Amino acid sequence: MAQKVNAGTEVPHGAGHKKVFPPLDQQFYASQLIWLAITFVALYMLLSRLVLPRISEVIDERSARIRRDLDEAERLKSETDKALKSYEQALADARAQAGATVKETRAQLTAENERAKSSAETQLAAKVAEAEARIVATKSKAMASVSDIATETAGAVVNKLLGTMPSVDEIKKALAS
Amino acid sequence: MPDPIHQFDLERLFQLNLFGYDASFTNSSLYMVVVVVAIVGFLLYAIQTRSLVPTRLQSLAEMAYEFVAGMIRDSMGEEGMKFFPLIFTLFMFIFAANMIGLIPGAFTVTSHVIVTAALALLVFLTVIIAGFAKNGLGFLKLFVPDGVPIYVLPLVSAIEVISFFSRPISHSLRLFANMLAGHITLKVFAGFIVMLLGSAGAAKFLMPLPLIAVVGITALEFLVAFLQAYVFTMLTCMYLNDALHPGH
Numbered sequence: 001m002a003q004k005v006n007a008g009t010e011v012p013h014g015a016g017h018k019k020v021f022p023p024l025d026q027q028f029y030a031s032q033l034i035w036l037a038i039t040f041v042a043l044y045m046l047l048s049r050l051v052l053p054r055i056s057e058v059i060d061e062r063s064a065r066i067r068r069d070l071d072e073a074e075r076l077k078s079e080t081d082k083a084l085k086s087y088e089q090a091l092a093d094a095r096a097q098a099g100a101t102v103k104e105t106r107a108q109l110t111a112e113n114e115r116a117k118s119s120a121e122t123q124l125a126a127k128v129a130e131a132e133a134r135i136v137a138t139k140s141k142a143m144a145s146v147s148d149i150a151t152e153t154a155g156a157v158v159n160k161l162l163g164t165m166p167s168v169d170e171i172k173k174a175l176a177s
Numbered sequence: 178m179p180d181p182i183h184q185f186d187l188e189r190l191f192q193l194n195l196f197g198y199d200a201s202f203t204n205s206s207l208y209m210v211v212v213v214v215a216i217v218g219f220l221l222y223a224i225q226t227r228s229l230v231p232t233r234l235q236s237l238a239e240m241a242y243e244f245v246a247g248m249i250r251d252s253m254g255e256e257g258m259k260f261f262p263l264i265f266t267l268f269m270f271i272f273a274a275n276m277i278g279l280i281p282g283a284f285t286v287t288s289h290v291i292v293t294a295a296l297a298l299l300v301f302l303t304v305i306i307a308g309f310a311k312n313g314l315g316f317l318k319l320f321v322p323d324g325v326p327i328y329v330l331p332l333v334s335a336i337e338v339i340s341f342f343s344r345p346i347s348h349s350l351r352l353f354a355n356m357l358a359g360h361i362t363l364k365v366f367a368g369f370i371v372m373l374l375g376s377a378g379a380a381k382f383l384m385p386l387p388l389i390a391v392v393g394i395t396a397l398e399f400l401v402a403f404l405q406a407y408v409f410t411m412l413t414c415m416y417l418n419d420a421l422h423p424g425h
Contacts (some may be wrong), residue, residue, distance in 0.1 A: 021182065022185040022186045022187060022289075023185050023289045023290055023353070023357055024290060025187065027199065028187045028199075028203060028205070028289075028291075029291045030198040030199050030200065031187075031189075031193075031198075031199050031200050031201045031202075031203055031205075031206065032203070032205055032206075032289060032291050032292055033291060033295055034185075034195065034198065034200045035200070035202070035203070035205065035206035035209050036209060036292055036296075037295075038209075039206075039210055039212070039213045040209075040270060040296075041393060042213055043213045043216060043217070043261065043266050043269070043270055044262060044266045046217045047217070047220075047262060047265060047266050047269070048215070048262035048266070050217070050221070051217060051220045051221060051224070052242070052261070052262060052265065054221075054224050054227070055220070055224055055238055055239060055242045056242070057227075057240065058224065058227050058228075058231075058235070059239060059242065059243070061229070062229055063267075065229060067369075076337050123304075136250070143237075160231035161357070172214075176335055
């Protein structure tokens with residue numbers, strides 16, 4: 001086995017024993033340098049003139065777009081903040097106004113109530129006073145009627161007892177004594 | 178056992194002579210063209226949607242762009258973006274060459290030292306030219322670190338100069354050696370499979386071991402292919418940063 005391997009490796013070396021290690025073969029240096037120069041310059045030209053501007057254009061466009069979108073978002077956000085602030089302001093205003101209205105209405109209603117109550121009271125007091133006056137009048141009138149009835153009754157009693165009808169003045173004098 | 182070095186052989190597909198130099202179109206040249214066509218074709222195809230919300234391919238192209246741009250910004254700052262096309266080209270070229278080289282039967286452009294040396298020298302010269310263009314003689318401050326006592330300054334400067342000039346060597350050899358070694362390892366382990374299958378007796382049943390190893394090494398080589406492109410590009414960024422800010 002070892003012999004076979006040795007034979008295999010020996011043959012190419014033996015065949016070209018004048019051959020140099022190809023990566024260091026000087027006879028091809030000129031050709032490689034010339035073709036490297038041609039292809040490298042061609043690649044440089046193609047990349048710098050044709051390819052790289054296109055790539056950088058796309059990348060720049062994207063970053064410009066992103067920046068623009070971010071600016072727009074920032075602007076919209078500040079607008080939203082402003083709107084939110086003004087909404088909150090309006091809400092606070094409305095709340096304060098509603099509170100004021102409630103207070104005012106309550107005061108108004110209380111005053112009205114008070115007024116109605118006091119007027120009703122005076123009206124009632126007047127009615128009470130009137131009724132009392134009427135009672136007093138009725139009472140005095142009734143008292144007067146009592147003396148008349150007493151005179152009449154006394155006259156009738158005297159007439160029945162004595163058979164004579166005394167005069168009203170006499171009866172009244174007798175009753176008052 | 179197949180020769181693990183055979184994969185690095187160059188052959189002239191078209192003979193060509195330019196100004197007395199052998200400029201033949203070889204299989205290496207062919208794969209350089211393949212690399213360029215693959216990169217440009219892929220990126221153009223991927224980006225054609227130009228969608229605001231990227232498709233998968235488009236986000237892959239953008240990811241490559243952002244990856245290299247991020248590397249430059251991290252090491253050099255926004256100022257370094259003027260080197261972006263060069264660094265992006267370097268990264269994509271090395272990355273695509275490494276990746277395409279992993280396709281069975283394909284040739285790995287970066288497995289030849291002359292190619293990686295040329296790329297490293299390109300970076301080296303760019304650093305020197307950009308350094309002097311931007312800072313004038315102030316670029317030489319690179320070799321005179323701040324806060325070093327005057328009596329050790331000659332020594333420190335000598336070390337700085339040596340390390341500066343050895344950069345292209347380590348820069349190029351790192352990529353070359355990684356590609357070379359990885360591909361040889363893959364071929365050697367793959368050769369073991371054939372060898373064990375062809376052997377007599379119980380050794381045949383050992384065949385799954387190198388097969389598992391080859392699968393694992395292939396995955397590792399994909400990582401290395403990316404990592405070496407990344408390392409090469411990262412070092413390029415660091416060296417170019419010296420050109421922009423020589424005063425450490």
